[in-house]
Amino acid sequence: FRDEEFADACLEINNPVLNKWEFFSESYNKDIKVFKSSQDSNSFAFKLYGKIDTPPNICAEAVLDLDYRKKWDPYLKEVNVISTTSFKACYWLTTLPFPISNRDFVFVQEMRELVYNNKHYWVILSKVDDSLNRLVPNKKGVLRVSSSSQTIALTSDGNTGCRAFCHYSEVPGTKIPTWFLNWAAKKGVPSFLDKICLACANY
Structure with a gap:
């Protein structure tokens, strides 16, 4: 990853x-x-x-702790670190409501703690x-995502919590039905955000 991305x-x-953006x-x-x-x-x-009402360093640790993620993320079916040579490389398998296909990702990840503009x-x-991909064979009935990226930034809110920014993008490889987006907006996303905040608070 380039310095400019951070x-x-x-x-x-x-x-x-x-x-x-809407x-x-x-x-x-x-x-x-x-x-x-x-x-x-x-x-x-x-x-x-x-x-989020949790300090930024604790939130960062909670995000990076894959074993902890298994305990609170209802959509996570499998996650493993597959390489730690240059970057941490992970395999991630997620489940979604029927009839959306289960999806998996093979990705690299890097965290930096830095001071920017003081x-x-x-x-x-x-x-x-x-x-x-050669490290993890494709699984039957699981869609391998070929293009996806995520940025997470955390900083203190000046008190005991943090301000958070996340940018996630993916080329899903299949059409996402409108009913799924409606469900996500009304129920799936709010519920998952609450789970994230609770997971950070309990870490």
């Missing part, structure tokens, strides 16, 4: 860029807002901005790496 995440947590959903307590890209119908892209940040970057 710097860009630090910039956006303070200056949201929402041109050509409101999609929010947490039940309305502390976290989610926006969906209105540009490319072939991709699946979201941005999240909000506040402020402390924790930034986690992840992206699918097709060159690692």
Whole structure:
């Protein structure tokens, strides 16, 4: 990952860029807002901005702890670290409501703790790496995602919690039905955001 990618995440947590993005959903307590890209119908892209009542370093540790993730994420079926040579490389299998296919990812991930413009940040970057597919054979009935990336940035809110930014994008490889997006906006996303906040608080 390039230094500029980490710097860009630090910039956006303070200056949201929402041109050509539309409101999609929010947490039940309305502390976290989610926006969906209105540009490319072939991709699946979201941005999240909000506040979590847990310090940023604890949130970062909770995100990176894959064994802990298995305990609280209802959509995570399998996750394994498959390489730690240059970057941490992981295999991730997620389940979604029927009839959406189960999906898996082989991705690399890097976390940096940095000071940018005199402020402390924790930034986690992840992206699918097709060159690692050879390490994990395709599974029957599971869609291998070939293009996906995620940026997470965390910084103190000035008190005991943190401000958070996340940008997730994916080329799903199949059409996402409207009913699924409606379900996600009304129930799936708010419920999952609450689970994330609770997981950070309990870490």
